[in-house]
Amino acid sequence: MAEGPKSQSPARRKARKRALDVLYEADLRDLPVRTVLAAYLERMELPRPEHLPYAVSLAEGVNEHLDNIDETIATFAEGWTIDRMPVVDRNLARIAVFELLYVPEIDDPVAITEAVELAKELSTDDSPRFLNGLLGRIADYAPRH
Template structure:
């Protein structure tokens, strides 16, 4: 793999992780993601890393489209309600669904794989399989 694409992929993964941090905190504290983002930006070192722009895109995109994203997650999460999902899983799903629906430069398999990989690092043993199935079903719907 060429250095450029690998570097870009790693930057996007960091961006997703940062977006997850902000969305997770906003979800737990029942605050608007934009408000949490502002305090988050104040806490991290300057100059801010370049990948932070994509984090902001994800956070703003999820916040702006939250009702539609949550509607899809609720519709395709077999046997689960959004409120019953672990907070990490719920927000990983939100990021991935945002990318599936609104980020044309992110291939569906990449959005799904990234969510699954972050779930392996940060959530329960069952989370990667759950998210993979959920996101596969949503991706199939989105490409119809």
């Protein structure tokens, strides 16, 4: 059976990971996302992977809506400022919040699960639980765009 647009897919996970790479580098080096994304794409070998357009749309979408995304995270991150979050967690949260608020074809549980799974792989032991709680509150209460 073919995967529908609302289901999880390995290609979308790879796209999220690529978007995270770009956002992480931009955040860590304090560079514009577009500059880092352009350099990232320039370094890629051909043929480019099928999931690349979704990765680019995530990075560009987070960049375009960053103020609202960060404001949403700050509102729902109980006891945490966005600056205190580990860079990986902050950018995983940004990707997931972009999907929650701006990508209607991604179901909320999928966006949350994907962020949590990437946090298990790439961040601290506390990160998956933290992101799960934060993103769950955002999914329940933040207005969609």
